[in-house]
Amino acid sequence: MERARVTRILSDMKKDQGDLNAAADILCELQVETFGSMERREKTEFILEQVNLCIEKGDWTQAGILSRKIGTKFFSRKPKRTPEQIEKDKKEREEKEKNRSMDDPPLEKEDDVTDLKLRYYEQQITLAKHEDKYLDACKHYRQVLDTESVEENPEQLHAVSDPRSTYNFTIKLRHLTSTRSSNESSTTSSSPPTTTNNPTSSTASTPTSATPSSP
Numbered sequence: 001m002e003r004a005r006v007t008r009i010l011s012d013m014k015k016d017q018g019d020l021n022a023a024a025d026i027l028c029e030l031q032v033e034t035f036g037s038m039e040r041r042e043k044t045e046f047i048l049e050q051v052n053l054c055i056e057k058g059d060w061t062q063a064g065i066l067s068r069k070i071g072t073k074f075f076s077r078k079p080k081r082t083p084e085q086i087e088k089d090k091k092e093r094e095e096k097e098k099n100r101s102m103d104d105p106p107l108e109k110e111d112d113v114t115d116l117k118l119r120y121y122e123q124q125i126t127l128a129k130h131e132d133k134y135l136d137a138c139k140h141y142r143q144v145l146d147t148e149s150v151e152e153n154p155e156q157l158h159a160v161s162d163p164r165s166t167y168n169f170t171i172k173l174r175h176l177t178s179t180r181s182s183n184e185s186s187t188t189s190s191s192p193p194t195t196t197n198n199p200t201s202s203t204a205s206t207p208t209s210a211t212p213s214s215p
Contacts, residue, residue, distance in 0.1 A: 024053035075117035
């Protein structure tokens, strides 16, 4: 774990020196998701920085691969708890910490991860726009909106999205939606009409022969 932290410091130094490729190569060689002794928040910060360096470097494929190492369940919105529930959870946590051995991983702290969530979905929106996956970008924007701090302070949404790129994204999404609608309507109109067999109308009337008149 100490090696990972020193490696991140070295990567930051290379980035400050303007050597972005070296900074990305140094940091991305770490597989922090395998470090059992590292807290989940620190792991997520490492991976987010790896993804950020890959995006700045232009390595979009590697950025997408690294971003999939982060589980979105970590960003799930926590239900509000009563003071009694908070006190009960605190006592249970203290009991678990008391019984934890040295080989067991540390308990996850009850930490606000809103900053990590907004940063993660900002990267996901950037990746989706680069690949022209506008519906995926919509889903990521929806996750940003479903954040308690964003509901209380909408200015945080503007920090995630660039107004110009959001306008272009909206235009492309409308074009995609209208194109799909026109394709569906043209497919429906070009299909041959269905005919129903009516046994009553299909029977032909038999002609009656004229009887000769008697002389």
